[in-house]
Amino acid sequence: xxxxxxxxxxxxxxxxxxxxxxxxxxxxxxxxxxxxxxxxxxxxxxxxxxxxxxxxxxxxxxxxxxxxxxxxxxxxxxxxxxxxxxxxxxxxxxxxxxxxxxxxxxxxxxxxxxxxxxxxxxxxxxxxxxxxxxxxxxxxxxxxxxxxxxxxxxxxxxxxxxxxxxxxxxxxxxxxxxxxxxxxxxxxxxxxxxxxxxxxxxxxxxxxxxxxxxxxxxxxxxxxxxxxxxxxxxxxxxxxxxxxxxxxxxxxxxxxxxxxxxxxxxxxxxxxxxxxxxxxxxxxxxxxxxxxxxxxxxxxxxxxxxxxxxxxxxxxxxxxxxxxxxxxxxxxxxxxxxxxxxxxxxxxxxxxxxxxxxxxxxxxxxxxxxxxxxxxxxxxxxxxxxxxxxxxxxxxxxxxxxxxxxxxxxxxxxxxxxxxxxxxxxxxxxxxxxxxxxxxxxxxxxxxxxxxxxxxxxxxxxxxxxxxxxxxxxxxxxxxxxxxxxxxxxxxxxxxxxxxxxxxxxxxxxxxxxxxxxxxxxxxxxxxxxxxxxxxxxxxxxxxxxxxxxxxxxxxxxxxxxxxxxxxxxxxxxxxxxxxxxxxxxxxxxxxxxxxxxxxxxxxxxxxxxxxxxxxxxxxxxxxxxxxxxxxxxxxxxxxxxxxxxxxxxxxxxxxxxxxxxxxxxxxxxxxxxxxxxxxxxxxxxxxxxxxxxxxxxxxxxxxxxxxxxxxxxxxxxxxxxxxxxxxxxxxxxxxx
Amino acid sequence: xxxxxxxxxxxxxxxxxxxxxxxxxxxxxxxxxxxxxxxxxxxxxxxxxxxxxxxxxxxxxxxxxxxxxxxxxxxxxxxxxxxxxxxxxxxxxxxxxxxxxxxxxxxxxxxxxxxxxxxxxxxxxxxxxxxxxxxxxxxxxxxxxxxxxxxxxxxx
Ligand code: FES
Ligand code: FES
Numbered sequence: 001x002x003x004x005x006x007x008x009x010x011x012x013x014x015x016x017x018x019x020x021x022x023x024x025x026x027x028x029x030x031x032x033x034x035x036x037x038x039x040x041x042x043x044x045x046x047x048x049x050x051x052x053x054x055x056x057x058x059x060x061x062x063x064x065x066x067x068x069x070x071x072x073x074x075x076x077x078x079x080x081x082x083x084x085x086x087x088x089x090x091x092x093x094x095x096x097x098x099x100x101x102x103x104x105x106x107x108x109x110x111x112x113x114x115x116x117x118x119x120x121x122x123x124x125x126x127x128x129x130x131x132x133x134x135x136x137x138x139x140x141x142x143x144x145x146x147x148x149x150x151x152x153x154x155x156x157x158x159x160x161x162x163x164x165x166x167x168x169x170x171x172x173x174x175x176x177x178x179x180x181x182x183x184x185x186x187x188x189x190x191x192x193x194x195x196x197x198x199x200x201x202x203x204x205x206x207x208x209x210x211x212x213x214x215x216x217x218x219x220x221x222x223x224x225x226x227x228x229x230x231x232x233x234x235x236x237x238x239x240x241x242x243x244x245x246x247x248x249x250x251x252x253x254x255x256x257x258x259x260x261x262x263x264x265x266x267x268x269x270x271x272x273x274x275x276x277x278x279x280x281x282x283x284x285x286x287x288x289x290x291x292x293x294x295x296x297x298x299x300x301x302x303x304x305x306x307x308x309x310x311x312x313x314x315x316x317x318x319x320x321x322x323x324x325x326x327x328x329x330x331x332x333x334x335x336x337x338x339x340x341x342x343x344x345x346x347x348x349x350x351x352x353x354x355x356x357x358x359x360x361x362x363x364x365x366x367x368x369x370x371x372x373x374x375x376x377x378x379x380x381x382x383x384x385x386x387x388x389x390x391x392x393x394x395x396x397x398x399x400x401x402x403x404x405x406x407x408x409x410x411x412x413x414x415x416x417x418x419x420x421x422x423x424x425x426x427x428x429x430x431x432x433x434x435x436x437x438x439x440x441x442x443x444x445x446x447x448x449x450x451x452x453x454x455x456x457x458x459x460x461x462x463x464x465x466x467x468x469x470x471x472x473x474x475x476x477x478x479x480x481x482x483x484x485x486x487x488x489x490x491x492x493x494x495x496x497x498x499x500x501x502x503x504x505x506x507x508x509x510x511x512x513x514x515x516x517x518x519x520x521x522x523x524x525x526x527x528x529x530x531x532x533x534x535x536x537x538x539x540x541x542x543x544x545x546x547x548x549x550x551x552x553x554x555x556x557x558x559x560x561x562x563x564x565x566x567x568x569x570x571x572x573x574x575x576x577x578x579x580x581x582x583x584x585x586x587x588x589x590x591x592x593x594x595x596x597x598x599x600x601x602x603x604x605x606x607x608x609x610x611x612x613x614x615x616x617x618x619x620x621x622x623x624x625x626x627x628x629x630x631x632x633x634x635x636x637x638x639x640x641x642x643x644x645x646x647x648x649x650x651x652x653x654x655x656x657x658x659x660x661x662x663x664x665x666x667x668x669x670x671x672x673x674x675x676x677x678x679x680x681x682x683x684x685x686x687x688x689x690x691x692x693x694x695x696x697x698x699x700x701x702x703x704x705x706x707x708x709x710x711x712x713x714x715x716x717x718x719x720x721x722x723x724x725x726x727x728x729x730x731x732x733x734x735x736x737x
Numbered sequence: 738x739x740x741x742x743x744x745x746x747x748x749x750x751x752x753x754x755x756x757x758x759x760x761x762x763x764x765x766x767x768x769x770x771x772x773x774x775x776x777x778x779x780x781x782x783x784x785x786x787x788x789x790x791x792x793x794x795x796x797x798x799x800x801x802x803x804x805x806x807x808x809x810x811x812x813x814x815x816x817x818x819x820x821x822x823x824x825x826x827x828x829x830x831x832x833x834x835x836x837x838x839x840x841x842x843x844x845x846x847x848x849x850x851x852x853x854x855x856x857x858x859x860x861x862x863x864x865x866x867x868x869x870x871x872x873x874x875x876x877x878x879x880x881x882x883x884x885x886x887x888x889x890x891x892x893x
Contacts, residue, residue, distance in 0.1 A: 010832060017840030018828040018847060020774020020814035027773035060738050114768065115759040116738070182778040182786050182875050183841040231776070231841025232875045264779040462838030462876045635835050635878060642877035667783035667873065674870040675879045676863075 001534055003474040003481025005696070008631035012466040012486060013229070022229045025199045026186035030257035033188065034063055036247060037109045037117035038266055039124050044102040044133035044660035045335045048126055055123040056109055061116030063254055065124070066108040066246060068094045073249055076214040080306050080338065081239040081583065086204070086211030088239040088272050089338035091305045094246060099128065100305045101337045102135070102661030103269025105243060110250050110258055133660035137276050137301040137332035144299050150311045150329035152383055157282070157326035160293035164284030167293075168360045172281065172353030172726045174710075175652040176301065176662070177274040178267070179342050180670060183231020185241055185267055189248040190257035195222040196248055202227045202489070203238040203499035205457050209491040210581030211240045212248060220581065225491040230499075233461040235341030238500045241271050268665040272340025273653060275301035275308065279353035283361045284324075291361075291376045293324040296354055302331035306338040312350025314383075315432055318593065319354070321378035335660055341500055343643060344703040347433055348710065352647070352728060355429035355711030360724065369428055369715065370397050370406060370599075381593040389592035389692035390699075392623040393430065396599035396686060400428070400621035403682055404601040413722035422605040424616075425720025431598035431708030434588030435625070435690075435699035437503050439566035439578040440511035441494035444473055444519050446559050448552035452479040455487040458496030458508040462639075463702055464632025465504055471628050472509050472696060476516035478535035478547070494562050495579040502596070502700025503585065505628060507565070510694045515563030522559045526550050567694065592692050596699040598622040600641065600708035604716040611735035613717055615645045617680035618709065625690035625699035633701050638681045640705020646672040647706065648713035649729050743807050747772065748816025756803050762796075763787045765803035766813060774814040774844050778873070785872030788845040789813050795852035814844035817851070826892065827851050830885035838876035846872045850886045859890035 003009055016022040041048075053065040071094045079085035093105035107124050111117035134142060161167055181201075188199040196216065202208050205225040213220040230237060243260055251258040262270055277300050284293035296313045313327030342348075362369040377394050380387055401407070409426040410416055416424035442456040454473045460466045470484035487493060497507040520532050527550045530539040538544050551558060566575045567586035578584030588594045601619040606612070618641050627633045650671040654663040664670050683705075689697030710728055717735070718724050725734045740755040747770060754769055763780070766772040766789070778784035780799045787798040790812040817825040827850050830836070837843040849872045853859050858868035865886050866879070874882065 011835060011837070013840065014832040014835070014837060015824070017837055017843050018814075018824065018831045019818065020772075020844050022840055023773065024776070024841060026777070027767075029771060113738075113757055114764060115757040119759075180875060181839070181841070182776070182784055182873060183839070184777060184779075229841075230839060232839040234875070261777060264781070264783075462840065464838075631835055635838055635876075635881065638880060639838055639877040642879065646877075666781065667779050668781075672873070672875065673877060673879070674873060675882065676866040676870040678866070678877070678879045681880045 001478055003471055003479065003484055005471055005475040005628050009467050009471055009481055009629055011464060011632060012470060013460060024183055024229050024231050025201045025227055026261050028188060028199045030188050030190050030259065033257040033259050034110050034112060034254060035114040035117045036250065036258055036260035037121040038105055039107040039121050040266055040269060041099045041102060041104040041106050043099055043128045043130040044135060046099050046128050046130040048097045048099065048106060049129050050127040052125040056120040059116065059120035059123055061112035062109060062120045064110040064250060066094060066250060068097050071095065076217050078211050078215050082308060086207045086240050088241050088340060089306055092245060093242050101269065101335050103266065105270060108246055108250060110254065133335040135334050135336050135660040136655045136657050137334055139657060142332045142334065144330040144332055147309055147329040147331060152314065152317050152325060152327045154383055155324035157293040157295045157324040160324040161282055161284045161295065164292045165287050166285045166364050168283045168357050168364060170281060170357055170360060170726055172279045172356055174277045174349040174352055174728050176276045177342060177651045178653050178670060179234040179236035180667065180672065181232030181234060181236060184264060185262040185271060186260060187244040187247040188257060188259040189251040191252050197224045198248060199226055200244050201230045201237045203230060203233040203459050203461060205489060205491040206495050206581035207498060208240050215245055228489040230459060230461045233499060234343045235345065235500060236271050238341055238498060243270055264667060265665040268662045269337045272338055274342035274345065275339035277349040279350060281353050281357035283357055285361060285365060289365050289367045289372050289375050291320050291322045294320060294322040295326040297328040298350055299330045299332055301339060302333050303336050303338045304333045307331065308339045310346035312346035315347060315434060316350055316354040317383050318381050319430060319432060320376040321382055325383060344433060344706050347707045348647060351431065351707050352710040355708060356714050356726065359715040370401055373397060373430055384589060386589060386593040389594040390623065390625065390688065390690040391597060392686050392688065393597040393599065396597055396621040396623055399684060400599040400601050400619055403621065403684060404619040406601065413719055418605060421608055423608055423720040425604045425606065425716035427712045427716030427719055428599065428601045429708035429711035429715060431600050431704050433502060433596045433700055433704040433707055435506065435594040435596050435693055436501050436585045436588050437506040437567045437694055438497050438585045439564060439570055439575040440497045440508040441562060441564045441579055442508065442511040442515040443494045443560065443562040444515045446477060446519050446551060448548050448557045450483045450548045451485060452477055452483060453485045453487065454512055455493045456496040456508055456511065457491055457493040458488050458504050459499040460488055461499055463504065463636055464629055467632055468505055468509060468628045469512050472512045473516045476513065476520055478532060501585065502702040506694045506698045506700065509628065509696050509698060511563060511565040513696050514565045515561050518561040518563050519559050522561060523547055523550055526554055594693050594699065596622065596624045596704045598704050598708055600712045602712040602716045604713060604720055606717065606720040611732045613649055613730060615679060615713060618645065619682045620705060621684045621686065622704060623686045624701045624704065625688065625693055626697035627685045628698065630685060633685060634683045636701050637683045637705040640703065641681055641709050642673050642678055643706040644709020645678065645713060647728055648710040652729050741804050743804050745803065745806060745811060747811045748813060758804060760803045761799055762801040762803045762806045763798035766798060772813050772815055776841055776844055785849060786842050786845040788848040788872065790848060790852065795849050814848060826889050830889045834881045834885040834888065836878050836881040836885040838878050842872060842874045846874065846882055853886060854890045854893055859886050862887060
């Protein structure tokens with residue numbers, strides 16, 4: 001069998017992607033389509049007192065100008081995804097004259113061509129009544145609001161910190177960041193006889209369908225969200241962005257398809273972003289390296305219009321075997337667009353500070369950082385005393401150290417120098433990501449021609465879902481790879497799960513698995529019993545015949561089953577809500593504590609004079625349960641690690657604090673790794689199915705790759721230079737000391 | 738609306754278009770000719786996803802006015818495969834090396850990669866990295882992109 005679980009099957013969607021045939025949201029043709037252009041607010045807070053659209057309305061080709069004054073449709077109640085809705089924010093632009101953040105959509109011009117729409121949008125004159133605003137959590141008037149429900153106390157960390165011989169107390173900060181997928185946000189909408197067709201890059205077509213149906217007061221079946229390919233999501237395309245609603249509304253009014261491609265600059269404010277964080281980490285240990293206290297207090301940037309929190313400390317609290325643990329979370333409201341999920345939303349920033357602090361503790365103890373981590377490996381979840389469903393972090397570190405050549409490291413900072421004089425630094429860090437799952441459905445049709453079609457409205461963001469879903473079916477049914485077809489990203493298919501929280505394979509993959517089992521059982525019933533072995537039905541008497549022969553005897557010429565799967569902790573009611581397009585997740589903390597783990601290593605080279613930092617190589621070894629496809633999983637993990645390198649050294653959405661707005665809103669100003677920034681990347685995945693997690697034994701892959709890398713690189717920079725930088729991005733000026 | 742008659746030669750075929758003079762080559766390809774294989778990631782020359790060949794050289798289609806491409810040979814990702822549909826070796830190498838994830842930057846990467854080899858800028862991995870750095874990949878398929886290009890360069 002060439003297409004089953006564990007094989008490095010070539011990406012099923014690759015041929016269409018290299019030929020240019022794969023159609024992304026903005027690639028679908030719509031006959032007679034009109035084009036939209038946005039205008040966004042130049043102030044961060046206040047009111048629009050005058051908006052003059054007369055000139056724009058008279059401009060060539062203009063069909064409509066939407067502003068808060070012309071938008072008067074009654075809309076159904078929808079809200080922010082983190083409040084139980086499907087929207088990126090609870091605030092819908094153009095529904096009032098209020099301005100809540102810089103870059104808020106204040107008008108939408110629709111014209112016959114893109115050029116006309118853009119030209120006309122520049123003719124709109126707006127006067128504002130501007131109020132003082134603050135976009136940075138560091139501004140003096142901002143207050144931390146504690147989130148008491150997120151506090152964890154085990155033992156007495158403060159007391160242990162007071163009496164332990166070795167302690168660390170440091171504060172680390174990470175900036176706002178933006179997803180910046182290469183595919184721009186884009187929406188095309190068209191109404192046909194009261195039904196809405198939307199092409200939008202989406203990590204959640206079922207949620208988008210449900211949300212739009214609610215807003216427009218039509219049955220969910222009358223909304224069709226089609227999005228077979230997503231040009232990078234990273235969390236930014238998980239919820240309905242406000243402009244999608246506005247474009248659908250404009251299309252309905254005009255009775256004509258309307259298309260908007262959001263300019264790169266506007267991407268920074270019409271969607272979400274990763275909010276800034278500040279972490280105070282205190283650790284205490286005995287002289288032999290036994291950790292006696294872990295304390296992590298994180299404050300995260302939030303928005304005045306929506307309270308948002310990404311609590312990482314419930315994860316960091318579980319990293320080391322400490323008898324005393326204390327964590328706190330708080331938020332700081334700022335006048336910005338609503339922050340949202342961005343690849344490992346809580347973990348990537350939170351582990352930066354936490355895992356740097358562990359390195360600082362190792363230095364204070366004069367102990368090897370790998371040895372310190374291994375020594376404090378907890379046998380059970382140190383907070384709730386749950387058993388781990390699987391936790392092979394020590395093996396990850398052992399294998400990672402071997403692959404990396406960690407034993408060559410001499411501990412003294414600056415003690416390793418390359419032939420060209422560059423300072424060499426070795427650093428490492430732990431990565432961890434909660435492994436949740438949720439309900440999903442799938443449909444499989446297995447036909448007499450041998451073709452097996454797997455259909456569900458899950459998503460492939462480049463993660464490998466097209467390939468992996470087919471492998472899970474092929475494993476059960478023994479179908480050769482070239483006869484497997486997979487359909488995803490379409491709301492008319494059986495309900496897949498949101499592509500978020502690294503849940504797709506565990507959730508939708510489990511649904512494909514149980515559905516394939518149902519197809520197999522139906523096939524064997526049709527054959528009058530026996531077993532299915534490599535695509536052959538083997539009867540109790542030992543005779544074999546191809547499954548396709550049995551299928552040919554079925555009246556329809558195929559067997560088709562639709563199946564659903566849900567984690568045990570999800571109720572039937574939650575499942576129904578989830579399948580309809582609601583959010584329904586199990587927690588990583590159920591009967592067991594279920595997390596993916598990783599050990600990450602970095603070698604940096606620092607120019608001794610210029611202090612420029614280059615990531616020479618990275619190594620990551622991961623325990624993500626069973627790996628369905630090592631080829632796509634490796635690419636996903638490597639991509640995450642490179643995100644980590646960008647996080648450590650490049651990424652920052654700079655804030656113009658005076659004007660309370662994002663300052664570097666294009667790809668010339670907002671930096672992430674280019675090809676030349678990245679050296680060798682080595683990824684290994686430990687073998688091992690975690691059958692306590694779900695029937696296919698998988699844990700999450702998509703996000704853990706980034707989690708430990710920023711700290712591993714910062715720790716390597718310390719090892720190279722002796723300078724401890726407690727912020728990202730780490731820049732030349734931070735090392736000129 | 739003031740329009741220009743523009744004749745574009747794209748992938749060996751001639752197209753007569755009436756275009757707004759402000760139309761970029763990128764929008765002409767995508768919105769007027771339906772050649773959506775060329776992608777749009779920024780519209781101002783910073784991402785590389787719109788890379789096409791103009792008279793055999795890699796160019797950012799978002800920074801070229803369609804009118805100024807008249808009379809020049811434009812090649813897009815759709816024109817890279819052989820006439821019988823056999824993928825170009827670079828397309829095959831990208832598939833073989835898993836040099837893509839979401840695939841959105843991929844047409845631009847491939848057009849750039851073909852030029853990178855033709856220009857003689859693929860002699861070492863470091864050189865490939867340098868000469869491919871105008872093509873951003875947010876999924877960060879970079880190591881596999883380098884491997885794919887090195888493979889094609891070796892065979893060339
Ligand atoms: S779209 Fe042309 S370089 Fe980005
Ligand atoms: S493959 Fe997604 S941006 Fe390159």
